Amino acid sequence: MDQVKDELSSVFEALGNDHRRDMIVLLSIRPRSISELATARGLSLPAIHKHVRVLEAAAMVHRRKIGRTNFLAIRREPLRLLQQWTNQFSPWWGTDAESLDNYAENLAAQTTDKEKKR
C-alpha cells in the first residue's frame, strides 16, 4: 500500500515536468536514444540524462544499450496506475458546482458558533 503510494508519487513527480511529459509522448510513439531526445527537446545531454534518471526512478522507461547507444522505451504500467488514480473521480463527472452551494450553507449552519447556542 505504501509502496503503491510511493510509486504514484514518483509518477506524478516525473510527469510534473513538461520536458518529461513530452519525452513520454515521444517514447510512446517509438523508442529513442538519449541523444535523439536531447535534440528533440533542445536540451543538453546532461540535462536529458537527469530527466531520464527521473523517468527511470518512476519505472516509466527502460533502456537497452547497444554499442554506445542507449535506447529508451516506454513502460506503460505506471501510466495505468495514474489512470486508476484518476478514475476514482469519474463516477461523479459533471456533478461539481451544484454540490457546494447547498453543502456550504448546511455545514455553515451546523458548525458556526450559532450551533453552540442551542
Add this chain to the structure above:
Amino acid sequence: MDQVKDELSSVFEALGNDHRRDMIVLLSIRPRSISELATARGLSLPAIHKHVRVLEAAAMVHRRKIGRTNFLAIRREPLRLLQQWTNQFSPWWGTDAESLDNYAENLAAQTTDKEKKR
C-alpha cells in the same frame, strides 16, 4: 491548444505534491474549509493557503466564503483532462517490453555509422 497544454501543465504541477493530491481526495468526498484541511494534513494555515492557491491556479477547486469561513469544493473538469491525457496510452496497454528488443537492434543497424558508408 496552447491553453490546453498550459492547463494540463498546471494540473500535473498541482498533483505533483503529495499534500495537494491528498487534499483533492479529501475534497472529492465532501467540501471542507481551509482550517479543516490544515488540521487534516497537519500543516499550518499559511502552508495550506499556498497549496490552495496552487489548486485554484489549476482550476481544480473553487471556493465559497460564508461569513469568515472559506469552503472549498473540487472541480472535476481538470481531472477529466488528466484522464484524457492518460488514455492516449491505453490502446497499447501491455505491449511494452517486446517492442524494444526488436526495435533497438533494427534501428541500431540503420543509424549506426555503418549506414554512412553506403
Add this chain to the structure above:
DNA sequence: CATACACTTAACTGCTAGGTTAAGTATATG
C-alpha cells in the same frame, strides 16, 4: 467596543529541481 476566529500577507529560510560547462568513461572506426 473588545475579543476571538478564520484566514491572509509578508518576510525569511532550507532545500532541491533543473539547467550549465568541463572533464571522464565506454565503444566504435580508420
Add this chain to the structure above:
DNA sequence: CATATACTTAACCTAGCAGTTAAGTGTATG
C-alpha cells in the same frame, strides 16, 4: 593506436517550492 561518438559524472549556479513565524484583515459574538 588515434580519434570520434555517445553518453556519464562532477561541480557549480539560480530560481522557486514548501515550510516557518509574525503581523494584518475581515467577520462574528458577548
